[in-house]
Amino acid sequence: MIIQDRMKVIKQRQVAKNNFEMKLSGKLVGEITSPGQFVHIRVADSFEPLLRRPISIASIDKEAGEMTIIYRAEGRGTTILSERRVGDEVDVLGPLGNGFPVDETAEGETAILIGGGIGVPPLYELSKQLTAKGVKCVHVLGFQSADVVFYEDEFKVLGETHIVTVDGTHGTKGFVTTVMEKLGDDFATYYSCGPMPMLNAVETMYAGKKGFLSFEQRMGCGIGACFACVCQTTEGTEKAYVKVCSDGPVFPAGVVAI
Amino acid sequence: MIIQDRMKVIKQRQVAKNNFEMKLSGKLVGEITSPGQFVHIRVADSFEPLLRRPISIASIDKEAGEMTIIYRAEGRGTTILSERRVGDEVDVLGPLGNGFPVDETAEGETAILIGGGIGVPPLYELSKQLTAKGVKCVHVLGFQSADVVFYEDEFKVLGETHIVTVDGTHGTKGFVTTVMEKLGDDFATYYSCGPMPMLNAVETMYAGKKGFLSFEQRMGCGIGACFACVCQTTEGTEKAYVKVCSDGPVFPAGVVAI
Amino acid sequence: MNRLSVDLPGLQLKNPIMPASGCFGFGKEYGNLYDLSLLGAIMIKATTLEMRLGNPTPRVAETASGMLNAIGLQNPGLQGVLDRELPWLEQFDVPIIANVAGTETADYVEVAKMISAAPNVKALELNISCPNVKCGGITFGTDPEIAKELTKAVKAVSEVPVYVKLSPNVTDITAIARAVEAGGADGITMINTLVGMRLDQRTGRPIIANGTGGLSGPAVKPVAIRMVYEVSKAVNIPIIGMGGIAETADVIEFLSAGASAVAVGTANFVNPFICPTIIKELPAKLDELGINHISELIGRSHRL
Amino acid sequence: MNRLSVDLPGLQLKNPIMPASGCFGFGKEYGNLYDLSLLGAIMIKATTLEMRLGNPTPRVAETASGMLNAIGLQNPGLQGVLDRELPWLEQFDVPIIANVAGTETADYVEVAKMISAAPNVKALELNISCPNVKCGGITFGTDPEIAKELTKAVKAVSEVPVYVKLSPNVTDITAIARAVEAGGADGITMINTLVGMRLDQRTGRPIIANGTGGLSGPAVKPVAIRMVYEVSKAVNIPIIGMGGIAETADVIEFLSAGASAVAVGTANFVNPFICPTIIKELPAKLDELGINHISELIGRSHRL
Numbered sequence A, B: 001m002i003i004q005d006r007m008k009v010i011k012q013r014q015v016a017k018n019n020f021e022m023k024l025s026g027k028l029v030g031e032i033t034s035p036g037q038f039v040h041i042r043v044a045d046s047f048e049p050l051l052r053r054p055i056s057i058a059s060i061d062k063e064a065g066e067m068t069i070i071y072r073a074e075g076r077g078t079t080i081l082s083e084r085r086v087g088d089e090v091d092v093l094g095p096l097g098n099g100f101p102v103d104e105t106a107e108g109e110t111a112i113l114i115g116g117g118i119g120v121p122p123l124y125e126l127s128k129q130l131t132a133k134g135v136k137c138v139h140v141l142g143f144q145s146a147d148v149v150f151y152e153d154e155f156k157v158l159g160e161t162h163i164v165t166v167d168g169t170h171g172t173k174g175f176v177t178t179v180m181e182k183l184g185d186d187f188a189t190y191y192s193c194g195p196m197p198m199l200n201a202v203e204t205m206y207a208g209k210k211g212f213l214s215f216e217q218r219m220g221c222g223i224g225a226c227f228a229c230v231c232q233t234t235e236g237t238e239k240a241y242v243k244v245c246s247d248g249p250v251f252p253a254g255v256v257a258i
Numbered sequence C, D: 001m002n003r004l005s006v007d008l009p010g011l012q013l014k015n016p017i018m019p020a021s022g023c024f025g026f027g028k029e030y031g032n033l034y035d036l037s038l039l040g041a042i043m044i045k046a047t048t049l050e051m052r053l054g055n056p057t058p059r060v061a062e063t064a065s066g067m068l069n070a071i072g073l074q075n076p077g078l079q080g081v082l083d084r085e086l087p088w089l090e091q092f093d094v095p096i097i098a099n100v101a102g103t104e105t106a107d108y109v110e111v112a113k114m115i116s117a118a119p120n121v122k123a124l125e126l127n128i129s130c131p132n133v134k135c136g137g138i139t140f141g142t143d144p145e146i147a148k149e150l151t152k153a154v155k156a157v158s159e160v161p162v163y164v165k166l167s168p169n170v171t172d173i174t175a176i177a178r179a180v181e182a183g184g185a186d187g188i189t190m191i192n193t194l195v196g197m198r199l200d201q202r203t204g205r206p207i208i209a210n211g212t213g214g215l216s217g218p219a220v221k222p223v224a225i226r227m228v229y230e231v232s233k234a235v236n237i238p239i240i241g242m243g244g245i246a247e248t249a250d251v252i253e254f255l256s257a258g259a260s261a262v263a264v265g266t267a268n269f270v271n272p273f274i275c276p277t278i279i280k281e282l283p284a285k286l287d288e289l290g291i292n293h294i295s296e297l298i299g300r301s302h303r304l
């Protein structure tokens, strides 16, 4: 169930240049059903900035009632969020949307998780859940440059991890596809989250494979009521459009017209 | 000189129902020239609330570079201000306006200081400076009811202090004039700050006496440029209007048409 | 006695609070969050004769205390609304106000005729003010004569009272209001969005794919209040006021300005529980103001 | 090379940043805070033929990300401005744009003739859009024919180029813009304030003594950007854009929309150092955008 929760900030730390990790506690955590779901955050109680910010859930600790988000402080809203301190309360709506299907990969199979920039966070909880059930995870994580790389160690603990930077300052130089080309396609499923051009490249390279992609769109309500966040679907799909917030953000490869 | 200072909150405490005392430190303190001057506070860096809030300077510690304000958290802006915590920075413009003239009362003379509600704070620094130079201060402080009375002890240390509440829950029941009637007019100067009806009553009762009144008006710029805060003057005064922010907020009795 | 009840043509409202058209879909999503029967009424998303896919994305952009939208009237079309959306809403004890849009008079008339016959549709809201579709829409809302003729044509076929939704993007909104009153409108809803634009500072391009969009949210409230005040003095039919309502105090302001009920749009995105929250807070607010029944507030500003 | 210089009729601007009329008085107060020669220009407070005391107080009210004002053109009158205000400003190396207001054509003409002869007045800004005075003002700004005639009359007597300040409270701002261009205007300044209102929730009374006021500040920026965009496509004279500018990025947005320079109003109250701050930040912003000279930004949105 979607709830509106005033969650408590219990940790806030910078994990890379302009990138922050925030741990929040509250009963909303109990409602999360799959990795890749997101929350819609009101960064301040004032009316400016007005709209909520959609941020993926990066990891969950159901027992402790805690969840972690990782976000880039770039615009007005996320910058204000980065100024929140331990003890502050944040108005969080969620969990929203449909996440990555963990059950689409069976125990013993291999999954490739491809993330770009701020698309990396939701893959962390996904990888935790996949590896926990015995799936072998290979991570391909792309960033602009070394100073914005985060969670490398955390992913390494879970499985093979390839870091790619556009400027070559860390890991492989190039794009995620540079590494993907070398990895071949001997895997059961791929999961990906990142900017549209990356998703496009991933879907194209893995054409025919089973895969799940998480999309971004500017949002209003975040719950499916305002039609702000629609994507057109490919021909042959039943609906003419899908809503990223409530039908997605994760869709099987081939559904959304990229 | 007027400066814009990001002052540090070094103390924030509630002194009565909805009334807060905030101590701020910064170089602005060095610019304060008289009690009754005020500062113009931007309560948050966002554009809502947009305008600064005018708040009187309640006391100054030049050596420590600290000043205290006392304010009622009622509307949007002051409520946000009350949520600021020690260590936060607040954008303060000041010192603004012309305060109470301390030199209008000589050593050994008596001054009556009449304050109403949030008009009480500037009288505190005024009383400190007057008593320091050997003026005998009598304080008449009016409030709505007992739960919003503040600084009673602080004023008592400085001199005779009469508390008046409208509902009689503390001190004398009635208005400041109820006490003033009993005090008679054996004093050199009166100083007053409070709501317009109170100022009106004070000026009327003390007609012919030397007095100084501090006024309130809704403000834009706070420095004299926008013409938001004007008051009409009485006939016979040279200017047709005065600006509360830059010509005031304190005017000699008889200048402003109440 | 219900201190919050308001009676308007076709609408017996438990309370004067309803979600504004386009900000609440057809109710399903918010229906997952709270009981829709709590609401005074529901203004559903604009319905057009044919299904519409709307504009390309991005369709929304944030502005200071506001937002721009150019959804482009995406909706499943008259038949879809009649078949799937309205029947689902019948489970709730709440009157529906159907927002009717079109590109020419014949569209409006056809949609109005059909949708006004649905059992739970108690009133129509004629959308002559949508700034986000290329033809029709807003032109009906800027020319008094055209607005009047359209109102007449729709009134002739509608089985329920007709409210006309006014555009704020005009020099004299009272002229349009008087025209639709003369055309037979039973009420007025106002304001729709102000036409606005934002450019991406990096590229210089409009952030919204459509170029311009409609500005809504707290930023526009002073304009809305002014217009409700002006129109309520100019006409004798009731007004449902909207534009920037985000808290209970705003409702008091709109009623004081002359609205008989209000709609909440953008604020649903900020706080999805805003409508029930306001409804819950209203009685205490009336106490605070020393007022017995909410209707005493209506048009207070005129009497002073 | 000065990367920020902009040449406009009558105005050689060191940079395209100037305080907007009414938000900077006649410069004295801000002159205590920083060197006014830093500014591109200064738009002084509206000057009328006779001294005006303005409206009763309260004259301002806060709104979400904006404010309402109804100062009512308080000013010392033409003679006072000529005798005391303009001479004081001569110490600074900064062109003055004199905002001219009146209630009838003859007033405007008289003020324009006299004030345009002052040595530091390099351009006039014809205020046909003040919403806060009972007669004149805004009516000149809502009727294209009247706006054109007034422009002509003022052009005939002015010794410096004439910019006309447009009201946003119109159905079609391009019609007014084309009219004043046809009337001989050398440039356009826009936007003046949107007419708005706020009611005190306790009493139901307008907060501003005048009833309505002019809405300004970040809240109105999307409307201003849209209008600058529309007008810059409709006319061939330059635009000085304003409405809600509060930070450097906003300047980029206005120039991209089609303004050649900008004015900052309300933001001076929020941050009295906003004009010099923006001027200081602009070169780095140009670097960030990979642009050499600021003029490359002007009307960028049209070229895409």
Ligand SMILES: Cc1cc2nc3c(=O)[nH]c(=O)nc-3n(C[C@H](O)[C@H](O)[C@H](O)COP(=O)(O)OP(=O)(O)OC[C@H]3O[C@@H](n4cnc5c(N)ncnc54)[C@H](O)[C@@H]3O)c2cc1C
Binding pocket: A038, A049, A051, A052, A053, A054, A055, A056, A057, A069, A070, A071, A072, A073, A074, A075, A076, A077, A078, A079, A118, A119, A121, A122, A215, A216, A217, A218, A219, A249, C061, C062
């Ligand atoms: C489902 C989903 C999950 C996301 N998960 C993450 C995450 O885990 N970490 C992270 O750093 N970012 C994530 N994003 C992107 C994040 O929402 C934007 O970076 C953020 O909204 C920008 O806000 P701002 O205040 O920095 O920028 P501003 O420029 O102030 O934003 C202005 C408006 O545009 C919207 N906006 C701007 N960029 C985007 C964008 N890329 N996507 C959607 N809306 C945008 C904002 O939400 C806001 O309404 C996610 C986006 C979506 C849709």
Ligand SMILES: Cc1cc2nc3c(=O)[nH]c(=O)nc-3n(C[C@H](O)[C@H](O)[C@H](O)COP(=O)(O)OP(=O)(O)OC[C@H]3O[C@@H](n4cnc5c(N)ncnc54)[C@H](O)[C@@H]3O)c2cc1C
Binding pocket: B038, B051, B052, B053, B054, B055, B056, B057, B069, B070, B071, B072, B073, B074, B075, B076, B077, B078, B079, B118, B119, B121, B122, B215, B216, B217, B218, B219, B249, D061, D062
């Ligand atoms: C010179 C001067 C000194 C003051 N000193 C103090 C003080 O020491 N302590 C204190 O508690 N209050 C003081 N006030 C009053 C204080 O400025 C207002 O209570 C405060 O601005 C209200 O802001 P808000 O956010 O609570 O209300 P809101 O309702 O959010 O305010 C909305 C707008 O109205 C203005 N406004 C509302 N009430 C007043 C008012 N009474 N006077 C001026 N502007 C108002 C606000 O500044 C703001 O622009 C002083 C006012 C003036 C003019």
Ligand SMILES: Cc1cc2nc3c(=O)[nH]c(=O)nc-3n(C[C@H](O)[C@H](O)[C@H](O)COP(=O)(O)O)c2cc1C
Binding pocket: A220, A226, C020, C021, C022, C023, C045, C046, C069, C071, C073, C099, C127, C130, C165, C191, C192, C193, C215, C216, C217, C218, C220, C242, C243, C244, C245, C263, C264, C265, C266, C267
């Ligand atoms: C995303 C969005 C979609 C809207 N769609 C419609 C619509 O379909 N029909 C309509 O008449 N108004 C529509 N509106 C306008 C609102 O109903 C309302 O008139 C306006 O937003 C002002 O109210 P607000 O400030 O409370 O949002 C829409 C507004 C928004 C923000």
Ligand SMILES: Cc1cc2nc3c(=O)[nH]c(=O)nc-3n(C[C@H](O)[C@H](O)[C@H](O)COP(=O)(O)O)c2cc1C
Binding pocket: B220, B226, D020, D021, D022, D023, D045, D046, D069, D071, D073, D099, D127, D130, D165, D191, D192, D193, D215, D216, D217, D218, D220, D242, D243, D244, D245, D263, D264, D265, D266, D267
């Ligand atoms: C307090 C105040 C006084 C104003 N006085 C005038 C004026 O005298 N003449 C004028 O043309 N515009 C006047 N304006 C309008 C501004 O010049 C400007 O057009 C408007 O405020 C929009 O810009 P902003 O949002 O940056 O304030 C005034 C605005 C404010 C806020």
Ligand code: FES
Binding pocket: A218, A219, A220, A221, A222, A223, A224, A225, A226, A227, A228, A229, A230, A243, A244, A245, A246
């Ligand atoms: S954000 Fe409103 S429908 Fe998706």
Ligand code: FES
Binding pocket: B218, B219, B220, B221, B222, B223, B224, B225, B226, B227, B228, B229, B230, B243, B244, B245, B246
């Ligand atoms: S507040 Fe602007 S002149 Fe006083």
